[in-house]
Amino acid sequence: MKDFMELGQRILQAQPFSRLLGTGLEHLAAGEAVLTLPVREDFLQQHGYVHGGVVSYLADNALTFAGGAEFGDAVTVEYKINYVRPAKAQRLRAEAKTAAAGKRLATCQCEIWAETEGDEPYICAVAQGTIMAK
Amino acid sequence: MKDFMELGQRILQAQPFSRLLGTGLEHLAAGEAVLTLPVREDFLQQHGYVHGGVVSYLADNALTFAGGAEFGDAVTVEYKINYVRPAKAQRLRAEAKTAAAGKRLATCQCEIWAETEGDEPYICAVAQGTIMAK
């Protein structure tokens, strides 16, 4: 468990784009990952919501981390995401888990929560994707 | 045509996240959009390729622009993306078009090209998604 977290932190810190955005790793275990992302002004789109590309990035990364914790090293083959509600939030939180895993492929699912202090968190996106062992 | 481009430029400049990354609009017409993104060091992941989240962002935005040019204002309901080859490139180029459009919904498709001066460009991702008139 501790090893998963150490490895996950190392990978996250080795991703310049995750450092640019400021992503945090809250939890990593076999087939489970939780990533968090404090929302900044420059993450928004033209209507003041978090840009879909930011939400997608976090979903993609969480899916890969969940699948990667199955396989060691892993890549995202593909994923799909449904934006279910505009994201107005201080923080995004991606909870990913493996729905099913074989020897080389895992199907992972992810919920993205929009969180703001004092408000009820809500799901702003759900994603499903295929992760492959490298 | 000129009006599409002016409107598209205005929307792109009104997206803080697109300004953060430096996205350019090359073409916008009814059901067609081409976006470009010069790759920076801080867009990479741990193996030196462009982070999937950057590729996804660009696909998402290009799909929305192509669908938005059908409807005026539009939102992305959902999309799926296949990463077909790691992106090692000086520039990403997203070419999106509408495959079919109804009164309120359009299905759009997008190819993401990895371009480097002196090399043959190649497709690094293909995406398909649903755009809805606002």
Add this chain to the structure above:
Amino acid sequence: MKDFMELGQRILQAQPFSRLLGTGLEHLAAGEAVLTLPVREDFLQQHGYVHGGVVSYLADNALTFAGGAEFGDAVTVEYKINYVRPAKAQRLRAEAKTAAAGKRLATCQCEIWAETEGDEPYICAVAQGTIMAK
């Protein structure tokens, strides 16, 4: 609850393709649907497993029923399905639920279980899709 089931049975019986295959409705409530399908010899593909098209059909229908029970009448806008394990089974069972619903659109998810008497059931596919109120 009883009304949902009566309406659901009526719709299922009004679908010639569902009658051709022999689909049953086990449960239907707001945002929840369970469909079952006894597997016949003529549902298989060339390796003796249930054809992906049969699994897809059941996922599609379950997603639509779950979303339809949110909205009254509904259509499937799109969905994606991951085949996570070949389906060798006497019966397929699709369990669908709404992940999030707005006024006109719902995002639904579905697990397809492969069931054989005396064996442990297993998930052979997971799906996610967009359902729209008619």
Add this chain to the structure above:
Amino acid sequence: MKDFMELGQRILQAQPFSRLLGTGLEHLAAGEAVLTLPVREDFLQQHGYVHGGVVSYLADNALTFAGGAEFGDAVTVEYKINYVRPAKAQRLRAEAKTAAAGKRLATCQCEIWAETEGDEPYICAVAQGTIMAK
């Protein structure tokens, strides 16, 4: 080319579900497949259109054939489909092609056309999926 067609015909005939529905193979080459399906009364849903499950089955099979013609034997890992217009047709025609292929994975795309004698054919669905060499 002739060999592709012979192999494709053999696989199609070895699929009991494809025989049940009556699918035909019109074209098969490296990364390309065209399947056709004459529509019968028992393929419909409750509003008189071809059931989405039939459209999905044909898309799934065409994607697999297109990818299979890259790899020899192949399975569908996943796909997504957008239903862009209700299918009222005498015949469905699925045109699939490979968008990009690596050593073991291919990303394929497919258009489903609704065809009726005397009417203009139209696209009723578009799909995109991942095919893996066996």
